[in-house]
Amino acid sequence: MISFVTRSMIFLLLLTYFSVSSMIVHADYKAPSAEMNISVRTSPSATYEHKMVLKNKEALRLYQDGKEEQTEHRPVLSDIYVTITKNNRTKNFRMEQSGSLWNEAESTRLILTPKATKQLLVHANFLRKHHYGTIIPWGEAKALLPRKSTFSIVDLEKGLKFRVQRRAGSRHADVQPLTKEDTKTMKQVYDDHWSWNRKAIVVVTDYNRKIAASMNGMPHGGDGIPDNGFSGHFCVHFLGSSTHKSIHPDLMHQVMVYTASGKLGDLLHRLSPELLSEVFIGALSQRDNNLLIAVSEGAHSETVNYFLKQMENGTTYRMMKRKNFPIQTTGID
Incomplete structure (x- = not known):
């Protein structure tokens, strides 16, 4: 029969083995890395912007479960630009007015979940508030x-x-x-x-x-x-x-x-x-x-x-001198 001391030594050896194995697995495992940059600009060429950066869990929460689809039609775009980096791969998007993300380089649309779309729009409105001025008469x-x-x-x-x-x-x-x-x-x-x-x-x-x-x-x-x-x-x-x-x-x-x-x-x-x-x-x-x-x-x-x-090519255009058109300046919020 195996003595109590022998059983105790075997148990300790097994415990040590599994603990070391767990440590090795944990050391080799790399959690998905993700970063999402959200910015607002008046135009694609503008260098002035307000932006926020979401990392890892927060970025993945918005990005995961999104569905990508091919489309030939250029959508109605907003002033929000999104760059997503996941596992060292970067994609550039421009947010559509619907809240989906348009990838012009690949002519694809990333459709986020309703919850993620809602959160992205919240971030977008926060950035717009800080970027733009208020219209006053x-x-x-x-x-x-x-x-x-x-x-x-x-x-x-x-x-x-x-x-x-x-x-x-x-x-x-x-x-x-x-x-x-x-x-x-x-x-x-x-x-x-x-x-x-x-x-x-x-x-x-x-x-x-x-x-x-x-x-x-x-x-x-x-x-x-x-x-x-x-x-x-x-x-x-x-x-x-x-x-x-x-x-x-x-x-x-x-x-x-x-x-x-x-x-x-x-x-x-x-x-x-x-x-x-x-x-x-x-x-x-x-x-x-x-x-x-x-x-x-x-x-x-x-x-x-x-x-x-x-x-x-340098072609110049000039507006004709004519009476100014009256333009509505009230009721457009």
Whole structure:
């Protein structure tokens, strides 16, 4: 018979063996690694973004159980971009308005579970809240930004930020950069060339209120700040503001105001065909590829690509001088 001592030694040896085996298995096992980057940008080419990073369990929870399908039709896309890295393999997506994820490189759609879609939309709305400005009427904006007040301007394409002072303006704000350094930064927004082109911006007040706005980049008119390297002023527009020469809001400035609020699609869907054609021509005139694609939603891809190629080749377009169309500036939230 095996003695009690012998049995005890065998038991201890077996226990040690299984413990070591478990340790070896645990050391060799690698849990799936996953990372999901979610960001909001005004356009595919924008370098300014707000983003969040989900890792491992949280990322897998959104990604797993999703179904991928092949599709030839380009969907209606949003301003949310998603990069998923799983086990060192990376895929880039753009979120559709439905909440699915579009992979342009592979022409596939990743359909998430309803629960994951809902959570992704929550993250997207959180990012939009921090990225964009709020639309407010010019009457309210000019009260928040009285003459001689200073505030910051953030360009939504490059994320460049500079300080300005409102000097004048009754139908919109006439502003000037505060310093030579601010002027230098502003010129970088326009690729170091002054321009009348409208750009989407966020005005940030000194008490951190963020307002959707639009600006042009051409020094003109009166000058009130010496030694800032900027001869004259430039114009900042808000919802419903107009130019010096018209009682109607400037269409392209209003388009940029809505871009700066993250609601360009809402505006374009409500415009008449006549106004949509004006935006299309404005996009060509400003050489704005992203706006041209946005306003051409639903058009044949060959037609859109033709105009994009024309701009790439240097063809210039100019808007006809005509009476401004009245544009609805209320009731579009």
